[in-house]
Amino acid sequence: MKGMVKGTGLFALIMVSISLVQLALASPLWGSSTIDQNPPQKLTQIRAPIIHVKGNHYEVGYQIGTRLKENLLNEVNQLKSRSDWDKLKANGELFLAYSRKHLPEYIEEYQGAADALGIKLEELFPTICEELFYPEFFKGCSDLIASGDVTEDGSVLVAHNNDTEPGPVTIIHYQVTGEPEILAVGYGGLGISVGYNSAGISLTGNQVDSTDIRVGVPRMLLVRKILAAKRIGDAIDAAIMEQRASNYNQVIADANGEIYSIEGSATDYEAIYAVDGYLVHTNHYVSPRMRKFELYPNQITGSIVRYNRATRLMKGSLGHITVEKLMQLLRDHVNHPYSICRHGEEIKTTFSIIINLSTMKMLLAPGNPCEVEYSEYDFSTKE
Structure with a gap:
């Protein structure tokens, strides 16, 4: 009898221990590389014009x-x-x-x-x-780019969240004599935020605040020039035009899987290459060469958190990156509301985009991707 009680107690202790281990493994402390998101069960369907x-x-x-x-x-x-x-x-x-x-x-x-x-x-x-208007304006963006070396099906995928004041997200299909066709996303005006062209060149990127702004060619015109490029080298040349007034961090990729982050200011730049097949960038200078141009070095914590978070999530997904996986990453809420999927009344994620340079199609969600469904567009999409 004593032996049975002792055995029963030992069995119960073992079962409790197993339950505690299972609970610990399910805890966020053990699954910290898991994507932190809680999208509604049904996403809103909104198509940008x-x-x-x-x-x-x-x-x-x-x-x-x-x-x-x-x-x-x-x-x-x-x-x-x-x-x-x-x-x-x-x-x-x-x-x-x-x-x-x-x-x-x-x-x-x-x-x-x-x-x-x-x-x-x-x-x-x-x-x-x-x-x-410097430094009045604010644009915070997150870029996650993957070459065919690290995606599940060999596609070149370009993912981007655009964080700014809410505006009328609009797509313009340019068919300009002597240039590749361009699909550009902006806010109902002449300015372009991101896009790609029929030559297989994409442009996304991030605002970086530099100390050397000067009179010259506005960086918004550099964007237009980059998207007219037929080769990635020409796109990079456009990004570092000598007469520029300032610059973004210009993330340029092509259908061959060549991926560059051109960290720029008005007077200098660093070309960061995706040597491991993927690249992440947010809103601060990463390269040692460019850090001296950081205008607000004590105000970039949110960008640093997004950069490290996105890097960790991408690194943990290498070889298994798909369009669906990138959607999940773009909905991440670690450090909410200043997360990859940013929330707020004044500044928020106003659109989320995934460009597939292998199929030449893009998916666009005009709003927070945790709330708005992605819709597909390409050069044949009708108004």
Whole structure:
């Protein structure tokens, strides 16, 4: 009898121990590389509008101005209502002079848009010249790029969350004479946030705040030039144009799986190559060469957390990265609300995108990806 009681007690102790181990393994402390997300059971279906423009630079600009007239005029009128408008306009003309000299074809696009709006180019140009408002603006983004070496099916996948003030997410399909076709995502205006072209070049990236902003070609024009590239080398050349006023961190990839992060400022840059087949970037300088340009070194904690979190999740998924896996990563909520999937009233993830450079298709969620479903687009998508 004593032996049975003793054996029963030992069995119970073993079962309790097993239960405790199972509970510990299920705990977040043991599964910390697991994606932290809690999306609703049913995601909202929202499709961003797409417009198609075709012709020479002036003609496509005129078409954009016609189709997006209300949004563009709202942007202009908001600036004109500022007490410092005269100063903004005068300074904008300095940047315009550089742009006319070094990228005249894209000034033709803006001239076409201005004519469609019935305003002067000098009134429109400040809307794409972010350097005029430095350091007022904020854009926080997360990039996760994978070559075919580390994806499950060999596809080249480009994933990006765009964090900024809410705006009307819009897709523009450019068909410009002499350039590859471009699918560009922005906020209902002439500015482009991300995109890819029919030559297999994609551009995503991140705002970085540098100490050396100067008068020159606005970085928004560099974006337009990059997306017109037919080779990745040409895209990199566009990203480091000598006459630039400032820069983003430009993440450039191609369908061959060549992936570069061009950490730039106005006067310097570092080309970071995805030697392990994948690349992650957020909103601070990573390379030692560029850290001296960090404008707010004590205000980049959120970016550091996103960078390290995304790196860990990507590293743990190597060889098994799929479109669905990247969707999960883009919904991650570690360090919420300042997470990869950012939440907030003023600044939030306003769109999430995954570009497949192997199939030449993109998936876009115009909002937080934990709330909004991804929809598919390509160069054949109708309005």
